[in-house]
Amino acid sequence: MTRRLARPVGITATGQYYPEKRLTNDDLSKVMETNDEWIRSRTGIGSRHWVEKGVGASDLAVPALQMALDRRGMKADELEAILVATVTPDTLFPATACRVQAAIQAKNAFGFDLSAACSGFLYALTTGASLIASGAYSKVAVVGVDVMSSILNMEDRTTCVLFGDGAGAVILEPVAEGLGIMDFEHRVDGNGGCLLQMPAGGSRKPASHETVDAREHYVHQSGSEVFKSAVREMAESGRLMLDRNGFTPTDLKLFVPHQANIRIMEAAAKRLELPLDRMVVNIDRFANTTAATIPTALHQAEEQGRMQQGDLVLLSAFGAGFTWGAVLLRWAF
Numbered sequence: 001m002t003r004r005l006a007r008p009v010g011i012t013a014t015g016q017y018y019p020e021k022r023l024t025n026d027d028l029s030k031v032m033e034t035n036d037e038w039i040r041s042r043t044g045i046g047s048r049h050w051v052e053k054g055v056g057a058s059d060l061a062v063p064a065l066q067m068a069l070d071r072r073g074m075k076a077d078e079l080e081a082i083l084v085a086t087v088t089p090d091t092l093f094p095a096t097a098c099r100v101q102a103a104i105q106a107k108n109a110f111g112f113d114l115s116a117a118c119s120g121f122l123y124a125l126t127t128g129a130s131l132i133a134s135g136a137y138s139k140v141a142v143v144g145v146d147v148m149s150s151i152l153n154m155e156d157r158t159t160c161v162l163f164g165d166g167a168g169a170v171i172l173e174p175v176a177e178g179l180g181i182m183d184f185e186h187r188v189d190g191n192g193g194c195l196l197q198m199p200a201g202g203s204r205k206p207a208s209h210e211t212v213d214a215r216e217h218y219v220h221q222s223g224s225e226v227f228k229s230a231v232r233e234m235a236e237s238g239r240l241m242l243d244r245n246g247f248t249p250t251d252l253k254l255f256v257p258h259q260a261n262i263r264i265m266e267a268a269a270k271r272l273e274l275p276l277d278r279m280v281v282n283i284d285r286f287a288n289t290t291a292a293t294i295p296t297a298l299h300q301a302e303e304q305g306r307m308q309q310g311d312l313v314l315l316s317a318f319g320a321g322f323t324w325g326a327v328l329l330r331w332a333f
């Protein structure tokens with residue numbers, strides 16, 4: 001059974017923002033025991049952008065959303081909702097969505113943050129689309145943003161080289177029949193929680209001298225277990241989208257996977273029997289920006305003219321939780 005929205009909803013504009021400071025693998029090799037060859041061959045990453053001290057998620061989210069609004073020719077006060085997917089909010093509360101609302105003066109919008117790590121943008125996309133499909137809303141902004149550099153342990157070379165900072169934003173609106181989101185599937189398996197997490201800083205283990213000394217307010221990960229699960233679930237959820245909607249891989253114009261590791265992405269594409277030239281890749285320049293990878297990849301593909309109205313596009317993600325899912329859509333503009 002497909003998960004069809006009660007009325008067609010699609011992305012009508014995109015935007016993105018990366019902080020200025022760019023670090024190559026060679027830059028990292030000057031401050032830790034690593035090298036360009038290892039990082040590139042194991043992950044596909046060549047460089048990443050990191051914020052300067054004192055810059056929060058909303059500082060990246062605001063210009064990304066403003067770009068999407070400008071490209072749509074929409075004023076901020078037309079927005080009715082702002083959903084921000086992030087695991088690195090400016091503060092635990094108030095929500096980053098509230099800061100974004102105030103900064104862009106979206107005075108008629110409500111908003112909230114959604115925490116699903118690297119799957120966050122897909123969860124927020126279909127949540128925002130469902131608000132519109134309900135008939136109660138017609139203009140919703142969805143932002144995927146993360147400042148991963150704020151939670152990286154620079155003494156753990158197995159994780160800190162993998163992540164970058166960035167924001168991607170989309171505008172969702174009702175669209176013509178046959179366009180927009182066609183189907184989606186989201187899943188969670190909390191048993192995988194301990195394999196990719198930030199152990200301290202929440203209610204279970206509030207930040208203390210001890211947690212800071214133990215570096216528990218940083219990303220902890222079992223790389224190889226995450227790797228295997230990510231390949232399996234991204235491929236299977238993608239396959240589900242194709243099978244239950246009667247499509248073959250060659251019907252897809254583009255595959256836009258979460259950018260965790262080029263080897264994960266290529267393995268998932270292979271299992272989907274998809275030619276690699278249909279996969280959108282930005283991990284080489286921006287690394288894993290968590291909730292921002294898919295909206296920024298969509299923005300870049302759109303800017304490069306890789307999608308036309310009506311093209312079939314598959315989005316697929318996997319992240320901490322474990323969380324994962326896929327969205328099948330027809331590009332709407």
Ligand SMILES: CC(C)(COP(=O)(O)OP(=O)(O)OC[C@H]1O[C@@H](n2cnc3c(N)ncnc32)[C@H](O)[C@@H]1OP(=O)(O)O)[C@@H](O)C(=O)NCCC(=O)NCCS
Nearest residue numbers: 034035038042118157158161223224226227260261318319
């Ligand atoms: C993290 C990851 C790149 C590691 O790749 P891998 O091929 O499994 O590498 P290993 O962990 O087996 O490490 C191999 C060696 O490289 C070393 N190494 C690790 N990080 C290194 C670095 N940055 N530079 C140089 N060497 C490094 C290790 O210490 C190890 O050395 P050893 O054999 O002497 O012990 C890979 O497991 C991965 O990408 N996992 C998924 C992570 C992810 O995407 N998370 C987010 C999901 S949303």
